[in-house]
Amino acid sequence: MKDFFHTRSFKILIASVFVLLGLMLYTTSVGSSVTANLLGFISSPMQKISTGVTANAAALSEELTRSADELEAENEALREENQNLREQLVDYYQLKQQNEQYKTVLELKEQNQDFQMLPATVIGRDPNDVFYSFSIDQGYLNGVSKNDPVITGDGVVGWVSEVYATSSQVTTLFSPNTKIGAIAQRTRDTGVTACDITLADQGVIKLAYLTSENTIEEGDIITTTGLSGMYPKNLLIGTVTEIAYEDNGVTQYALLEPFVDVKNVRDVFVLTDFSGKGEIAITEQTEDEAQASPSPSPSPSASPSPAPEDE
Numbered sequence: 001m002k003d004f005f006h007t008r009s010f011k012i013l014i015a016s017v018f019v020l021l022g023l024m025l026y027t028t029s030v031g032s033s034v035t036a037n038l039l040g041f042i043s044s045p046m047q048k049i050s051t052g053v054t055a056n057a058a059a060l061s062e063e064l065t066r067s068a069d070e071l072e073a074e075n076e077a078l079r080e081e082n083q084n085l086r087e088q089l090v091d092y093y094q095l096k097q098q099n100e101q102y103k104t105v106l107e108l109k110e111q112n113q114d115f116q117m118l119p120a121t122v123i124g125r126d127p128n129d130v131f132y133s134f135s136i137d138q139g140y141l142n143g144v145s146k147n148d149p150v151i152t153g154d155g156v157v158g159w160v161s162e163v164y165a166t167s168s169q170v171t172t173l174f175s176p177n178t179k180i181g182a183i184a185q186r187t188r189d190t191g192v193t194a195c196d197i198t199l200a201d202q203g204v205i206k207l208a209y210l211t212s213e214n215t216i217e218e219g220d221i222i223t224t225t226g227l228s229g230m231y232p233k234n235l236l237i238g239t240v241t242e243i244a245y246e247d248n249g250v251t252q253y254a255l256l257e258p259f260v261d262v263k264n265v266r267d268v269f270v271l272t273d274f275s276g277k278g279e280i281a282i283t284e285q286t287e288d289e290a291q292a293s294p295s296p297s298p299s300p301s302a303s304p305s306p307a308p309e310d311e
Contacts, residue, residue: 155236155259
């Protein structure tokens with residue numbers, strides 16, 4: 001401890017104390033102006049800096065407020081512009097869809113002058129329906145009737161099973177309730193379309209009631225016969241993918257892949273009228289179709305069995 005009083009640090013401390021005491025005595029004798037001046041000298045730059053910071057902060061705040069208002073106005077203008085662009089885009093897609101439909105209508109009308117077709121859009125599907133039925137945005141107020149055929153430019157989709165004022169329910173090719181008289185374009189063999197839940201899940205339909213003498217092959221095109229008056233003739237149905245025998249081992253059947261992607265179709269046409277609608281056109285039956293009908297038993301009193309017809 002005694003050594004501390006002899007150290008350099010202690011000496012500096014004592015000198016500092018005396019300087020401060022002297023300063024205090026001098027200040028007391030000459031007044032507080034020196035102290036005030038000294039403090040003013042030290043604080044003046046700080047005041048200038050503070051005043052500048054305050055002024056700049058106020059200007060920045062005003063600028064930010066003005067910028068926020070301008071940005072909000074700009075954002076509002078951009079929102080309106082985006083809304084207008086979205087509406088124009090919707091109009092564009094609607095016009096594009098209509099043009100495609102009209103093009104298809106013209107192509108079908110060129111081939112079938114008697115067709116009266118009503119464009120329709122799919123507006124709903126039942127996810128629990130394993131046969132892929134759907135509803136469309138046209139009803140009896142637009143001229144739709146029950147049993148009207150539903151098609152696309154690619155072929156048969158199904159038929160109108162329920163009609164309401166502004167909408168209708170369509171039953172597809174995959175439904176067991178859909179039976180269509182069909183004919184192979186190459187061989188003229190005839191049959192009737194059918195389907196069940198297993199075939200529907202595979203995306204194919206069945207052409208039943210083929211005789212063992214039929215000459216249908218894979219790749220053959222199947223169309224409507226038009227015999228019952230429910231469907232016009234020569235509408236495309238599908239392509240043969242397989243030939244097999246029924247369980248009885250006598251008659252055959254063919255599996256068809258429909259030309260229309262029924263599961264995903266979006267735009268269709270309802271055939272509200274066509275030549276021969278509602279008429280059973282047995283008189284138009286060809287000789288090949290008559291031979292394809294089930295043969296009667298060899299009895300004098302037996303009458304010929306009718307050819308397969310649309311139901």
